[in-house]
Amino acid sequence: MIAFRTLLYKEALRFWKVAFQTVGAPVLTSVMYLMIFSQVLADRVKVYDTVRYTDFLIPGLVMMSVLQNAFSNSSSSLIQSKITGNIVFVLLPPISYREFYGAYVIASIMRGIVVGLGVWIASLPFAQVGVTHPLWALAFALLGGAMLGTLGIIAGIWADKFDQLAAFQNFMIMPLTMLSGVFYSIHSLPPFWQGVSHLNPFFFMIDGFRYGFFGVSDVSPWLSLGVVAVALVVFAIVCLEMLRRGYKLRH
Amino acid sequence: MRSGDDGPAIRVQGAVKQYGSLQALAGVDLEIAQGEFFGLLGPNGAGKTTLISALAGLTRLSAGRIAVMGQDVVDDYREARRMLGVVPQELVFDPFFTVREVLRIQSGYFGVKNNEPWISELLENLDLTSKADANMRTLSGGMKRRVLVAQALVHKPPVIVLDEPTAGVDVELRQTLWKFIQKLNAAGHTIVLTTHYLEEAEALCTRIAMLKAGRVIALDTTANILRHVSSHALKVRIAESITLPDALREKLVRDEAGELSFSFERYDDVETLLATLRAAGAILQDVEITKPDLEQAFIGMMSKA
Numbered sequence: 001m002i003a004f005r006t007l008l009y010k011e012a013l014r015f016w017k018v019a020f021q022t023v024g025a026p027v028l029t030s031v032m033y034l035m036i037f038s039q040v041l042a043d044r045v046k047v048y049d050t051v052r053y054t055d056f057l058i059p060g061l062v063m064m065s066v067l068q069n070a071f072s073n074s075s076s077s078l079i080q081s082k083i084t085g086n087i088v089f090v091l092l093p094p095i096s097y098r099e100f101y102g103a104y105v106i107a108s109i110m111r112g113i114v115v116g117l118g119v120w121i122a123s124l125p126f127a128q129v130g131v132t133h134p135l136w137a138l139a140f141a142l143l144g145g146a147m148l149g150t151l152g153i154i155a156g157i158w159a160d161k162f163d164q165l166a167a168f169q170n171f172m173i174m175p176l177t178m179l180s181g182v183f184y185s186i187h188s189l190p191p192f193w194q195g196v197s198h199l200n201p202f203f204f205m206i207d208g209f210r211y212g213f214f215g216v217s218d219v220s221p222w223l224s225l226g227v228v229a230v231a232l233v234v235f236a237i238v239c240l241e242m243l244r245r246g247y248k249l250r251h
Numbered sequence: 252m253r254s255g256d257d258g259p260a261i262r263v264q265g266a267v268k269q270y271g272s273l274q275a276l277a278g279v280d281l282e283i284a285q286g287e288f289f290g291l292l293g294p295n296g297a298g299k300t301t302l303i304s305a306l307a308g309l310t311r312l313s314a315g316r317i318a319v320m321g322q323d324v325v326d327d328y329r330e331a332r333r334m335l336g337v338v339p340q341e342l343v344f345d346p347f348f349t350v351r352e353v354l355r356i357q358s359g360y361f362g363v364k365n366n367e368p369w370i371s372e373l374l375e376n377l378d379l380t381s382k383a384d385a386n387m388r389t390l391s392g393g394m395k396r397r398v399l400v401a402q403a404l405v406h407k408p409p410v411i412v413l414d415e416p417t418a419g420v421d422v423e424l425r426q427t428l429w430k431f432i433q434k435l436n437a438a439g440h441t442i443v444l445t446t447h448y449l450e451e452a453e454a455l456c457t458r459i460a461m462l463k464a465g466r467v468i469a470l471d472t473t474a475n476i477l478r479h480v481s482s483h484a485l486k487v488r489i490a491e492s493i494t495l496p497d498a499l500r501e502k503l504v505r506d507e508a509g510e511l512s513f514s515f516e517r518y519d520d521v522e523t524l525l526a527t528l529r530a531a532g533a534i535l536q537d538v539e540i541t542k543p544d545l546e547q548a549f550i551g552m553m554s555k556a
């Protein structure tokens with residue numbers, strides 16, 4: 001238990017010490033998205049009858065920040081430790097693979113939530129969106145953060161070089177988040193692309209999270225919850241198995 | 252140092268490690284007793300680091316098993332790792348933290364709470380007190396090395412393994428380090444050391460294993476290795492080359508431009524050697540007696556194996 005807590009503390013301290021880059025920078029990016037898209041699209045995009053576009057956009061951006069930063073935290077921590085070699089400091093002690101997984105995932109969720117909160121606070125001058133069902137919003141933030149934290153561990157362990165990790169991020173994580181309905185409701189898409197979106201677990205995370213804010217969503221929040229939970233379990237099993245075997249960590 | 256248990260500190264049985272077609276360990280058997288100061292020697296690529304990695308659970312063996320203080324490093328990895336402190340060969344560090352933070356965190360990984368008194372003692376003994384709150388990035392190579400030693404010791408492991416700890420460390424620093432490690436050894440900790448500096452192994456280790464191409468080619472007390480491989484040598488310089496009588500020829504170990512070295516076992520033999528040389532017509536210009544050293548032993552064994 002002490003080992004787990006210490007590893008969690010170390011992972012949290014790691015991003016907090018460089019919060020300017022790990023929290024400040026992503027908050028600024030999201031605020032830029034918010035300013036530009038809400039200015040340009042507010043009068044053109046119609047999503048739900050009862051929700052203004054700027055309001056619609058904010059939960060999406062918050063959740064996108066949660067997801068991307070959760071991924072970023074575990075993946076960059078692991079690849080840095082692997083490349084600099086200081087990964088031995090966590091491989092030598094009697095830390096079980098479950099503790100290892102738990103600590104990296106929870107630290108990732110923490111970073112995701114901190115950045116998400118930052119984005120939400122920074123959005124207040126633009127629009128004050130209320131949270132209709134806070135528990136739904138929280139559940140999706142936690143599960144989504146956990147899933148991306150898990151993917152981050154998988155990617156961080158798999159990648160041998162920074163550019164492999166960047167490829168994972170640019171060709172998997174970015175497209176999946178961009179095509180998840182952050183900037184639009186998928187009902188405004190042609191049927192084919194609506195179908196494609198339903199194969200994207202990120203869509204359900206964003207949609208479910210948004211339900212927490214407005215009480216309206218593209219699909220039932222229970223369906224979203226189910227999809228996200230199943231996806232998380234699948235990735236967690238893959239990740240835990242990699243860690244148990246010591247894949248790429250213990251030759 | 253669990254009381255009532257005097258099994259070996261480290262037991263390696265049939266350790267094989269295969270990297271593709273390369274056999275980094277080709278069947279190593281080794282037992283290191285509790286309280287020993289043990290040297291693991293061998294040229295680059297002999298498999299020393301691989302053996303240590305397997306011991307520490309950083310690498311998994313292709314075959315064979317290893318136990319630390321009776322705990323299997325795979326099946327009982329938690330107990331085994333708690334017994335073990337490893338100073339890695341590579342000079343690694345975490346650039347996010349200060350020296351003290353690093354040591355607190357490492358203590359936590361081993362489940363040790365409130366470790367401040369021991370951390371302070373480590374810093375003191377390793378001459379790091381003034382750097383306690385400095386970021387790891389700002390330290391010199393030698394200081395980073397000492398932090399690595401401190402990190403390996405936060406949980407007071409009964410078995411301490413140092414993989415070339417003095418590579419690239421200046422002389423003064425080496426002295427500090429060895430004084431401390433010897434103190435730990437005197438307090439009952441088992442020490443395993445790999446080094447390139449043979450005089451270090453000679454001065455510190457009570458027993459030595461020599462590794463070559465993944466095999467143990469010699470395993471004995473330091474004294475025995477020195478005795479067996481190279482006895483004392485008598486070095487003479489003679490004016491003109493002569494034909495050596497057979498009795499001398501078989502004792503000749505080196506012949507370099509008029510400088511001849513003969514091995515001998517007892518000092519009484521020196522008289523006979525010199526007399527035989529004179530009788531053969533040699534004019535002696537210089538005579539010197541050299542003591543055996545590990546370097547000779549090492550070279551001798553490596554060329555034979």
Ligand SMILES: Nc1ncnc2c1ncn2[C@@H]1O[C@H](COP(=O)(O)OP(=O)(O)O)[C@@H](O)[C@H]1O
Nearest residue numbers: 251270275293294295296297298299300301302
């Ligand atoms: N991860 C690895 N992959 C492939 N070969 C390796 C790996 N680690 C070590 N080796 C090889 O195993 C052999 C033993 O290496 P090592 O244990 O580092 O030797 P030493 O520490 O005695 O210098 C060397 O030939 C080395 O190239």
Ligand SMILES: [Mg+2]
Nearest residue numbers: 299300301340
């Ligand atoms: Mg080595």
